[in-house]
Amino acid sequence: MSLEGLMSAWEPWYRARTLPKNITEERAFIAAFFTDFCKTNSLPSAARDTLVSFDYASLVRPFADARPALARARSQGLRTAVLSNFPLVRLGDSLAAAGLADLVDAAFAAPVIGYSKPDPRAYLHVAEAFGVAPERCAMIDDELDCVRGAQAVGMRAWLLDRRGVAPSSLSSLDEYCAALEGVS
Numbered sequence: 001m002s003l004e005g006l007m008s009a010w011e012p013w014y015r016a017r018t019l020p021k022n023i024t025e026e027r028a029f030i031a032a033f034f035t036d037f038c039k040t041n042s043l044p045s046a047a048r049d050t051l052v053s054f055d056y057a058s059l060v061r062p063f064a065d066a067r068p069a070l071a072r073a074r075s076q077g078l079r080t081a082v083l084s085n086f087p088l089v090r091l092g093d094s095l096a097a098a099g100l101a102d103l104v105d106a107a108f109a110a111p112v113i114g115y116s117k118p119d120p121r122a123y124l125h126v127a128e129a130f131g132v133a134p135e136r137c138a139m140i141d142d143e144l145d146c147v148r149g150a151q152a153v154g155m156r157a158w159l160l161d162r163r164g165v166a167p168s169s170l171s172s173l174d175e176y177c178a179a180l181e182g183v184s
Contacts, residue, residue, distance in 0.1 A: 009037055014087050019111035026089050030056075057093040062100055063162075069173035070103035073180065081106040081126050083139075085116045085146075106130070117141070118149025127155075140176045 013033055020026040031052050038048040073080050082104055084091050091109040095101040106129055108122075115122040127134045134154040141147050142160045150157035158176060161169035170176050 006037070009040070013037075019087050020089055021111055021114075022089060029088075056088070057090055057097040060094040060098045062098040063173070065173040066098070066100060067103065069177050070100060072177045074103055076180065078180065079105045079130060081108060081130070083108045083110075083117060083122060083126050085110045087111060117143075117146040118152075120149060120153045123150050123153045123155055127153075138180055140170065140173070 010033065013036065014029075017029070020029040034048050034051040037043070038045070038051070070080055080103065082091060082095065084107070086094075086109060089109050089112050091107040091112075092101060095104055095107055106126070108126055108129070110116040110122065113122065113125050115125060117123070123134060123137075123139070127137050130137070134150075135156075137150075137155045139147070139150040139155050139157040140160050141150070141157065142162070144159055144166070147157045147159045158179060159166055159169040160171075160173070160176065162171060164171040170179070
């Protein structure tokens with residue numbers, strides 16, 4: 001079974017279930033997925049044990065412009081947050097594995113806060129956590145619906161299209177930082 005095959009099994013499996021809200025639930029959730037996956041694919045229990053023990057956070061790699069952009073935001077006196085729809089709860093561990101945790105003030109995983117982008121409550125949760133009005137927040141996302149969701153609550157938001165094909169989008173985090181110049 002290829003990694004692509006594993007991932008194609010993962011998405012429909014997790015979407016059909018209630019997502020974990022803490023580390024203990026996440027461990028059981030991942031174990032249940034790999035148990036089902038190995039049973040479906042006639043894999044031995046040793047394969048299941050290996051898969052369950054694998055640390056997915058170790059796979060996270062940042063884009064080359066992520067750390068410089070976060071450092072630039074920090075140097076401008078801006079606080080930063082990550083709001084992720086990733087279906088698992090260890091967002092902080094993923095940021096640490098990517099070498100970005102020291103530049104992120106808060107991380108919000110959708111399963112933990114109970115709302116996914118583009119639900120307005122997800123964006124409002126971040127603004128409330130920082131104690132600011134949504135109009136004082138800026139956001140960048142690679143999905144247009146998520147950008148529109150942020151804009152709907154009053155946040156300034158931009159679409160990040162690294163391929164540079166979407167109209168009215170930014171193609172890098174450097175462009176985002178430039179757009180934030182003078183923002184307090």
